[in-house]
Amino acid sequence: MERVYNFSAGPSMLPLSVLKKAASELTQYGDSGMSVMEMSHRSKIYGEIFAKVKASLRRVLNVPETHEIIFMQGGATAQFAAVPLNLLGDRDSADYALTGVFSTNAYNEAKKYCSPRVVFSGEAEGFRRIPNQEELQLSDRAAYFHICSNNTIYGTAWNYVPETGSVPLVADMSSEILSRPVDFSRYGLVYAGVQKNMAPAGMAVVIVDKALIGKELPITPTIMSYAKFIKADSMLNTPPTYTIYMLGLVLDWVSDHGGLHGMNALRRERSDMLYDYLDSSSLFKPVAEVSSRSMMNVTFRTGSEELDAKFVKEAAAEGLVNLKGHRLAGGMRASIYNAMPVEGVYKLVDFMKKFERENR
Ligand SMILES: *Cc1c(COP(=O)(O)O)cnc(C)c1O
Secondary structure (H helix, E strand, O other): OOOOEEOOOOOOOOOHHHHHHHHHOOOOOOOOOOOHHHOOOOOHHHHHHHHHHHHHHHHHHOOOOOEEEEEEOOHHHHHHHHHHHHHOOOOOOOEEEEOOHHHHHHHHHHOOOOOOEEEEEOHHHOOOOOOOHHHOOOOOOOOOEEEEOEEOOOOEEOOOOOOOOOOOEEEEOOOOOOOOOOOHHHOOEEEEEOOOOOOOOOOEEEEEEHHHOOOOOOOOOHHHOHHHHHHOOOOOOOOOHHHHHHHHHHHHHHHHOOHHHHHHHHHHHHHHHHHHHHHHOOOOEEOOOHHHEOOOEEEEEOOOHHHHHHHHHHHHHOOEEOOEOOOOOOOEEEEOOOOOOHHHHHHHHHHHHHHHHHOO
16 A cells, blocks of 8 residues: 555654654664663763764754753653653642643643632634733643643644733643744743654653742652753653654654745644635635644544545545544544645645535
8 A cells, every 4th residue: 555645633644754764763773783672871872872862852942052852751641740740849729721632631731739820711703813912811820831732633833922911821832842943942841742843642841940940849759850850851760762862853844845944934834734725615614713824733524424434534545644633522533743745735625626626
């Protein structure tokens, strides 16, 4: 079978050239006589791979020296607990904007450690939009303000950086990190599970302002302590060695394709193509409000569950797979991350036009 265009929300597509490079080194890395998977994480050769990946991540993302980069296991979900555990200090509240499933999960996890406040909830509106600055009643007593910058399930995104005064801004960027330039100096902390746009599953990347270290609660598990991970350079225990190596290959690929400016231009091209068609279609309707649209996860529906199911099935037969929306959102979702070729979206739109002609 040919490789398909995989619109999965995550784990998701990886660039073919990255997979081929990994395959060519699978059984033996350089002249090491072994696979990267078989290396001790304390070995000199793995230490070199690790240091190179971390330096490359800092360079590609343009992370300022004020911020540390940490690799942690447990995905983004572990960070829902790690964030309050590490950042609460002597505060007993934090502000949360609920713009979808993951931000709500993060809020519910924080309830175990403090009394978080909901400063916005989009639930009653079906999570179709992101609040504007005027709607956010932030408290200066909050330990931090938490947002999910790109809402993977509902297909919305914060298309601005909220002003938080002296309160650190924390963002879950799992489904958009590495797709656009980000000014990390505006964030106290950013975290992202890597399996959407960075690497195979197995860890989260945390980028944290060093000024926020030293506030962890005494109950913080060792495996979730930013301070301890920074001290051990993310080698407190065995890190996900192969995932980190794969991240390095993805970063090389991003660099070869114009870095984050190149990725940003591509994501605009892909999402414009899809939204332009959706706005002109009389069969398919985009779900997210225009000003809150995500360029990474595009949600749409026909209005008929039967037609939605027929579309998903027929698209898959054309090699356009995983277009079914999340069970909580319904309809369809096309996740178009960095590794989705523009051609894949072109083929999708072409197929949608044909489906529209046949089913109107
Ligand atoms: C996928 C996703 C998560 C959950 O990630 P895990 O690594 O599976 O824990 C959290 N937040 C966002 C925005 C996501 O897209």
